[in-house]
Amino acid sequence: MAKMHVKKGDKVVVLSGKDKGKEGTVLVAKPSEGKVIVEGVAIVKKATRPNAQNQQGGIIEMEAAIDASNVMVICPKCGKPSRMGHDIDDNGKKVRVCKKCGAKF
Template identity: 70%
Template sequence: MAKMNVKKGDQVEVLSGKDKGTQSEVIAALPAEGKVIVRGVAVVKKAQRPTQASQQGGIVEKEAAIDVSNVALVCPSCGKATRVGHDVEDGKKVRVCKKCGAKF
């Protein structure tokens, strides 16, 4: 399985599906499954039973996981969806924008 270039808190753009073109933040990264959960994207309705923690049951809307190949990282400096390269800087691996060359 390939390493994911997307982390929690990154800004991403959805490349395919009903939410194509949407830019939003990654809520959670699931590297073992190769999926990410993006705020406001792939919202599904789920029947929720009442529990001790949440007394109120009913139908709840929540974000579903989407494949990491269906999102592209948005570069913080140029603001465009881009592929990611890697560089070693002071012994640490940093991500590099393939469009503008900015490190983040």
């Protein structure tokens, strides 16, 4: 299984593409594909047939997956986009560390 620098629930900023500069929360992380789905980013229109959830069918707007390399995690402490490092905390668990402010999360 591949590793990714982002997890579900992370607040991220988009680095490239048509939505460059937008911020959002990671809704789904797909490590096997190296892609993430970010709330409010990469909106596409999709035609759907009528089904149990959507009785009428029609065209819906939804978020498309974007490459994980095109997003950067926003540090919860300093609020800035930064790279993530890894460290071992007191309990022996691996935690992520902000490279700008040094906060562990």
